[in-house]
Each structure stands twice: as structure tokens, then as C-alpha cells.
Amino acid sequence: MNITVFPKKLSGQVTVPPSKSVAHRMVIAAALSNGVSEITNLYPSVDILATMDCMRALGAKIDFDGDKAVIEGIKDIPESAVLDCCESGSTLRFLIPVACALGVDTQFIGRGRLPQRPITPYLDEFPKHGVSFEYNNTMPFYTNGKLTGGKFYVDGGISSQFITGLLFALPLLEEDSEIILTSHLESKPYVDITLGTLREHGCQVEETENGYFVKGGQRYMPFSGRVEGDYSQAAFFKVANSLGSDIDIAGLSEKSFQGDKKIVEICEKIVYNKNGGLRPFDLDCSDIPDLVPVLTVLGSFCEGKSYIRNAARLRIKECDRLSAISRCLNAIGGKVTELEDGLEIEGVGSLNGGEVDSFNDHRIAMSMAVAATRCTSPLKINGAECVSKSYPDFFEVYESIGGEISREP
Structure with missing residues (x-):
């Protein structure tokens, strides 16, 4: 699906979808x-449906x-089982x-770019x-045998x-295990979400000086709960507000472990006057990689040069x-220069219209x-149909707050 989005500021209330990570x-x-x-x-994004289908294939019963x-x-x-991870890196690596x-x-x-995404740590250790x-x-590839504990x-x-x-798997083993990190752990907030989920299930x-110790022979206990709102999806509306829109964003937890909650602080810091003047920024994005595309849009409207750093994993x-x-x-009048591990973004004040490709990436399309x-x-x-990976009705929500869109099949 190709869409044309007409220049209009947005106004109204949105309830952000549930966090895909959670x-x-x-x-x-x-x-x-x-x-x-x-x-x-729960929100029926393609990635979450893939995880559900894979857990069914492993023997769980899921009524959604x-x-x-x-x-x-x-x-x-x-x-034996066949696990179709679709294009979800989380599903595969978890x-x-x-x-x-x-x-x-x-x-x-799997499909799309998933077959090219590395699984090296497992190939080295398992x-x-x-x-x-x-x-x-x-892909496809095959695993055989039963994992044993250790280091x-x-x-x-x-x-x-x-x-x-590993944190999901190791409690299931008979032996005690230790995860030893050989380099700095990037995106630690995502691991914190995992640890919180494990605690909820008993x-x-x-946490050790250089990793994690997991006792073997543990049993997961059932737990019922509600998925909190997704800060990485809220980021699109937060940035739109910084660019002059007036969107009331509901459904977020202030107590969230999500690293992408940092978008709130970023947007508050760069707006420096009531007329919407925007300070440039210099951000280490190692813990917030999903925010990089929309932050690059934001940087295009800041006064001066902004920098995205430590984002090579993108x-x-x-x-x-x-x-x-x-x-x-x-392609539409921006001035963005690729660096080895990030981006230099020169503020241009306004962007032309024109035509761009989503690169089959939901975060690019929404940004x-x-x-x-x-x-x-x-x-x-x-x-633009790639948004189904995480936020299938994004464009319908966009229209509900004043956005104007025309669609081509």
C-alpha cells in the first residue's frame, strides 16, 4: 500500500498501543x-502473533x-517443532x-531481513x-539437542x-547457570523488562558484577496482568507535538521500565521557548535504538546540528x-549525514514534500x-503497509487526530 500524507498539524487524543516489548x-x-x-x-501486531504461534508450536494452549x-x-x-518467526527478531532470539x-x-x-540478522552468541556458546x-x-536453520547449564x-x-x-531459558535447566558479559550491555532497559517479567512468574x-546468575530447577508460576502502553509508539506523537501538533497521549505508565520512556525527557529538554524553538541534541542512543528514526526527523527541525551516537546496531x-x-x-530536503555508528543531522527548518520508500520498516514509515x-x-x-509489524492501525489513528491521507492499493 502506498499512501500520500498531506501537511497538517495533528490535534486530539490517542491511546497508545500496548508495548510490544512487554x-x-x-x-x-x-x-x-x-x-x-x-x-x-494485547495488540495483534504481526510480531506478537508470531510469538503466540511459536509458543503454540512448542505446546502451549493460547486462546486470543x-x-x-x-x-x-x-x-x-x-x-520437534517448526517455529515461524515471520520478521520478528525478538521472537527468533528469545x-x-x-x-x-x-x-x-x-x-x-522467517522472512524479510530476519535471515540476515545475526545469532552469533548462540552459535558460539550452545x-x-x-x-x-x-x-x-x-533460514531455515535447525537446532538439535537439549541445552545444559553452566557458564x-x-x-x-x-x-x-x-x-x-537466555534469561527465559536458564531457569528451566537442571543445572545452575551464569551469563558472563564479555562487553558492555547495550539496551539494558530491555533486560530490566525481562527481569521484571521473570519475577512476576516466580x-x-x-545480577552479578559482569552478568547474571540463574539457579536451575525453577518453575514458572502463572501470572495475570495487563500490557502497559508502548513508549516507542508514543514517541511518534511526542515528536509530532514538539513539531507543533497538540496531541493528548494516554495509556502510558510513569513507572515503566521501558528505556524508550526517555523520549519524554528528550522532548521536554529541546523545546526552549513558547514559539516552538528547538535546541539541537547530542544523544547516546545505545539504550534507545528504536527512537532513532523519529529523533532524526526531530533533529531536522532543530536549530543547528544534532547527533545520534552509538547506534550502529540499527x-x-x-x-x-x-x-x-x-x-x-x-530526498525531501533534509541534511543528514551517516556516521560510522550514528548520524549528523543539520536542522533545515522545513522539509519539502515528495516521495519516499518505507524500506519495509514500520518505524521508518511512521517517522x-x-x-x-x-x-x-x-x-x-x-x-506503508509495513506498519502492521507493530502498529497496524497507525494511519487510522493518525487520521482520527486530523491527519489527511489518501491511499493507493
Whole structure:
């Protein structure tokens, strides 16, 4: 689907969708629990549906209706399974250790950029712990064997998703285990969300000087709860407000562990007068990588040069997000320069309309819709259907607060 977004400021109230990061974790923990859990305020994004389908394939019973899932934990573990992770890196990286801990011989399949996203920490460590891979740098690939405990040495700089995957799996093992980080852990707030979910389900993890200690033989207990609102999705509306819109954003928890909550502080700090003047920024984005595309849009309207740093991991997301957002903004009058691990953004005050591609990346498409509020002419976004990955009705919500959109099949 291609859409054309017309330049208009937005006004009204939105309730942000549930956090995808939190929902993944709640679904997995519930499926591993000894009993029935109920999760409310679930949103049927493609990624969350993929995680549900994978947990069903591993033996969980999941009844999903409306925004509520009733999940009966795994009782009968299959000997083998096929896990279709679609394009979800979280689903893939969280469930490789889980499937191996359960002793399920598994075929992992996926599409889009997922086959190119690295799983190196598992390839390096799991053969030392009873698991073999049939892997040729693409998908499908296969795991065989049952994971055993012990020490797992993991590079913390590739993705926190590997730490989360291990944290879900290690309580299921007979042996005690230790995750030893060989480098600084980036995106630690995501691991904090995982630790909170584990505590809710009765699993204990001890943080050590250089990683985590997990006692074996633990049992997940059922837990019922509500998925909190997603700060990474709220960021699009927060930035739109900084650019002159007037949106009341509901559904967020001030007590959230989400690292993307930092968007509130960022937007408050850069607006420096009542007329909407915006200070430039220089941000270490190692803990907030999902905010980078929309922050790049924001930087295009700041007075001076802004910098995104420590964001090299964005080159292996749904697309190379540093390249994609640079190309999109430069195509409509922006001045964005790619750095080795980030971006230099020169404020230009306004952007032209024109035509850009989403690069099949939901965050690029939504960021460009925010940019369109300050374009001087309409902006066409090709491949806009990619928002279904995380926020399927984003454009309907956008229209409900005054946005004007025309659609092509």
C-alpha cells in the first residue's frame, strides 16, 4: 500500500498501543508457566502473533480474542517443532534458547531481513552446552539437542535480545547457570523488562558484577496482568507535538521500565521557548535504538546540528535504519549525514514534500508520517503497509487526530 500524507498539524487524543516489548515477554513467560495466565490489553501486531504461534508450536494452549489472551502453559513438550518467526527478531532470539532448553529439535523459519540478522552468541556458546546447529547464514536453520547449564559468555554489544532469550531459558535447566558479559550491555532497559517479567512468574535471577546468575530447577508460576502502553509508539506523537501538533497521549505508565520512556525527557529538554524553538541534541542512543528514526526527523527541525551516537546496531534491523532514514529525509530536503555508528543531522527548518520508500520498516514509515506534518507539500510513502509489524492501525489513528491521507492499493 502506498499512501500520500498531506501537511497538517495533528490535534486530539490517542491511546497508545500496548508495548510490544512487554507483550512478547508476557506471552512467553505465561506459556512456560505451570498453569493458566490471562493477559489483557494485547495488540495483534504481526510480531506478537508470531510469538503466540511459536509458543503454540512448542505446546502451549493460547486462546486470543479481542485484546485478551488466556494461556495454558506447556504440559506436553513435542519432540520437534517448526517455529515461524515471520520478521520478528525478538521472537527468533528469545525462542532459540527456550526451544533448546525444552529439548525440542526445531526448524526456525522467517522472512524479510530476519535471515540476515545475526545469532552469533548462540552459535558460539550452545555447542558447548549440548546443542548443535544446522546453519548456513540464512533460514531455515535447525537446532538439535537439549541445552545444559553452566557458564555462557555473551557479547553484550550485539543485542540485549540474546540476554533475554537466555534469561527465559536458564531457569528451566537442571543445572545452575551464569551469563558472563564479555562487553558492555547495550539496551539494558530491555533486560530490566525481562527481569521484571521473570519475577512476576516466580523466577529469580541474581545480577552479578559482569552478568547474571540463574539457579536451575525453577518453575514458572502463572501470572495475570495487563500490557502497559508502548513508549516507542508514543514517541511518534511526542515528536509530532514538539513539531507543533497538540496531541493528548494516554495509556502510558510513569513507572515503566521501558528505556524508550526517555523520549519524554528528550522532548521536554529541546523545546526552549513558547514559539516552538528547538535546541539541537547530542544523544547516546545505545539504550534507545528504536527512537532513532523519529529523533532524526526531530533533529531536522532543530536549530543547528544534532547527533545520534552509538547506534550502529540499527544497520541490522528490519532494514539499515541509519541509511534508510537518511535517504528518506535527504530526498525531501533534509541534511543528514551517516556516521560510522550514528548520524549528523543539520536542522533545515522545513522539509519539502515528495516521495519516499518505507524500506519495509514500520518505524521508518511512521517517522516519515510525522515528518509530513511539517512538509511544505504532500509526502508519498511507498510500502506503508509495513506498519502492521507493530502498529497496524497507525494511519487510522493518525487520521482520527486530523491527519489527511489518501491511499493507493
